[in-house]
Amino acid sequence: MFLNEKNLTAVDGQINLIHAIAHIEYSAIDLALDGAYRFRGLPKAYYDDWLAVGDDEIRHFLMLEGLLQDLGSSYGSVAVHDALFEAGQKTLDVVERMAVVPRYLEANGLDATPMILKKLKKLPKSESIEKIIRVLSTILDEEVEHVYKGDVWFSYVCEQKGVSTDLFFEIIKKYYPRSFLTTK
Ligand SMILES: [Fe+2]
């Protein structure tokens, strides 16, 4: 990945990092709202949860957009991928969506962020690095709840459909076969 300490001391490296995360948050807004809109007939709490997640993701995006502006950039200045958009397009069933988006992709984000923070904390202290660390720490704290909500609703829809939650592994294998290559 582009993330090494040398890169992060330069403004361009910081912009690339923040832009990549801002794009994840931007995609997460779409995914949370799509999840609330697309799947019908679920308890009101389901819709409340995903609208609240959408609200968090908007706030996360704006915090990152603020950091980009501090660095003299803005969202849209760096090329982005459509992997998260595609994940939404592929998972048009609520069981698959809950498995793939909050329970796999967002959970992976929880695993990746502490490593990014560790690298940032090793850098020579500067105001911009301190600010980036604060924003990413806030996002990390709040993302825990998103994964938890995904877990609750994944279990709920599995129960409703009379399928085992072990289906999670089959779904992830279907969409991300490579993720199993490194699994012990
Ligand atoms: Fe977020």
Ligand SMILES: [Fe+2]
């Ligand atoms: Fe999230």
